[in-house]
Amino acid sequence: MAAARRFPPRSGLSEVPLIEPTLDKIPRLAPGCRMTQSAELGSVLLMPESMLRLSGPGPRIVELCDGERAVAEVIAMLQSEFSDTEPEVISREVLAFLCSLQERRALNLE
Amino acid sequence: MKFVPRALIAEVTHRCPLHCVYCSNPLDMRSRAEELSTEEWQRVFGEAAALGVLQLHLTGGEPLARPDTAHLVKAGRDAGLYVNLITSGIRLAEDRLEGLVEAGLDHVQLSFQDSDQVEADEIAGTRAHAIKLELARRIRKHAIAFTMNLVVHRRNLARLPQMIAIAEELQVDKLEVANVQYYGWAFKNRKQLLPTREQLQETIAVVDAARERLKGRMRIDCVLPDYYARFPKACMSGWGQGLMLIDPAGVVLPCHAARVIPGLSFDNVQSKPLRWIWEESPAFQRFRGDEWMQEPCRSCERKSRDYGGCRCQAFLYTGDPDATDPVCSLAPGRKLIDAVIASTAATDSEGNEPRLLYRINPAHGGKRDPFV
Numbered sequence: 032m033a034a035a036r037r038f039p040p041r042s043g044l045s046e047v048p049l050i051e052p053t054l055d056k057i058p059r060l061a062p063g064c065r066m067t068q069s070a071e072l073g074s075v076l077l078m079p080e081s082m083l084r085l086s087g088p089g090p091r092i093v094e095l096c097d098g099e100r101a102v103a104e105v106i107a108m109l110q111s112e113f114s115d116t117e118p119e120v121i122s123r124e125v126l127a128f129l130c131s132l133q134e135r136r137a138l139n140l141e
Numbered sequence: 142m143k144f145v146p147r148a149l150i151a152e153v154t155h156r157c158p159l160h161c162v163y164c165s166n167p168l169d170m171r172s173r174a175e176e177l178s179t180e181e182w183q184r185v186f187g188e189a190a191a192l193g194v195l196q197l198h199l200t201g202g203e204p205l206a207r208p209d210t211a212h213l214v215k216a217g218r219d220a221g222l223y224v225n226l227i228t229s230g231i232r233l234a235e236d237r238l239e240g241l242v243e244a245g246l247d248h249v250q251l252s253f254q255d256s257d258q259v260e261a262d263e264i265a266g267t268r269a270h271a272i273k274l275e276l277a278r279r280i281r282k283h284a285i286a287f288t289m290n291l292v293v294h295r296r297n298l299a300r301l302p303q304m305i306a307i308a309e310e311l312q313v314d315k316l317e318v319a320n321v322q323y324y325g326w327a328f329k330n331r332k333q334l335l336p337t338r339e340q341l342q343e344t345i346a347v348v349d350a351a352r353e354r355l356k357g358r359m360r361i362d363c364v365l366p367d368y369y370a371r372f373p374k375a376c377m378s379g380w381g382q383g384l385m386l387i388d389p390a391g392v393v394l395p396c397h398a399a400r401v402i403p404g405l406s407f408d409n410v411q412s413k414p415l416r417w418i419w420e421e422s423p424a425f426q427r428f429r430g431d432e433w434m435q436e437p438c439r440s441c442e443r444k445s446r447d448y449g450g451c452r453c454q455a456f457l458y459t460g461d462p463d464a465t466d467p468v469c470s471l472a473p474g475r476k477l478i479d480a481v482i483a484s485t486a487a488t489d490s491e492g493n494e495p496r497l498l499y500r501i502n503p504a505h506g507g508k509r510d511p512f513v
Contacts, residue, residue, distance in 0.1 A: 061314065063248045063286020067221065071145060071193060077223040079248045079286040079315050082147070082195060136314050136360045 052102050052129040056140040059098030064137040066093050078137050145193040150386040156206035158231045160266030160499040163327035165397045171389040172504035179209045183216040188415035190220040200227035211244040218245030230276040248286040256303035266499045277311045288315040294334040305351050318363045324398040326500045335485045368478050373450025373466035380428035393418045398453040402462045437471045
């Protein structure tokens with residue numbers, strides 16, 4: 032199983048996916064991708080023939096990607112829930128996390 | 142050390158309408174009469190989930206050869222598992238597909254043999270290619286994940302770009318460019334199927350270019366044949382370390398091929414709890430850790446990464462399941478693999494390649510499998 036990479040760094044232009052998780056996009060888990068709870072691993076994102084152990088704010092972000100809220104709303108909710116963290120840091124990390132899910136084809140952006 | 146299984150491969154039947162020359166099933170396949178019942182599988186899925194398994198791969202043979210596939214999907218979901226169906230897609234009519242989706246199917250993996258219909262049907266030993274294309278378009282309309290599995294080898298690698306183009310047209314989420322793994326029927330046909338080194342270099346270039354072009358739209362996984370590797374693969378991520386396979390009759394194995402290894406007695410879910418089989422049965426303990434290893438593995442710094450490679454491959458080539466996997470450049474058996482590579486594409490005095498051996502279940506008297 033791939034180790035959880037919470038917020039992978041971007042390493043240049045070639046890493047930019049075709050669809051950017053811009054603030055107005057509405058994220059939703061792709062068909063065949065869902066979160067489950069494991070006794071030993073905690074929150075796990077199940078995907079076709081792979082799984083990703085979610086840590087830190089990962090499970091909460093995935094939960095908020097419900098196909099209703101836009102990226103901006105997801106960020107705003109997390110900023111209010113984690114008010115002792117710099118809003119800028121949260122914004123950057125959420126975007127990077129959504130980006131990594133999108134690259135794995137685990138997230139659709141509408 | 143405690144090992145927790147994360148995936149269960151359930152070979153629910155060995156019946157199949159295809160006769161693919163590289164099938165991973167054992168040569169001595171199970172008959173229909175030996176197959177576990179729906180209720181037995183249901184119990185086993187629950188036992189697997191309790192052990193820590195998260196993902197269930199329903200495969201065969203052709204899992205749709207059983208009339209209860211939707212029940213098996215539902216039993217998997219009810220046990221809390223992620224359910225993947227690995228299928229040839231033959232006889233998957235729309236109402237049956239809808240039933241599988243309603244039962245909770247998460248993911249379908251459909252294999253393709255070639256981009257060329259004649260070549261594809263030749264490898265499958267039956268006319269399946271056109272049916273698969275038609276089904277792929279229907280699968281795409283359902284809210285499930287869809288993986289296309291391209292099985293590649295010497296005879297079709299020249300058409301890899303065309304095969305990738307089909308995946309693109311079908312808008313699959315994930316593409317697996319899977320080189321044949323040389324076990325089971327594929328081992329019998331290895332000299333007919335093993336690619337050349339030049340073909341592999343070309344494969345890597347084609348896959349890299351496609352990954353770049355399709356980034357964010359399609360995920361592409363690529364499996365290369367280990368015969369050309371310098372070091373062995375960490376087969377199954379280690380014997381009995383994270384994965385188990387249950388054959389149609391209920392026998393629990395650490396991998397598809399393990400029954401070839403003599404002297405091991407594999408237990409059956411009909412007579413033993415799955416937890417005992419995983420945690421305590423002698424067969425699952427046999428190659429855990431490194432006590433069993435010989436040199437050069439025993440003192441090798443790579444042993445914690447590749448676990449000495451594949452036990453089945455070691456046995457198939459050297460006759461000794463404790464030997465270092467012969468693909469390893471440090472293994473005394475490496476010359477045996479090099480000899481196979483050297484004989485690739487060898488022809489007889491009239492320029493003909495050896496004939497392909499088709500997968501026919503001897504349990505059914507060498508006749509076509511009884512289907513559904």
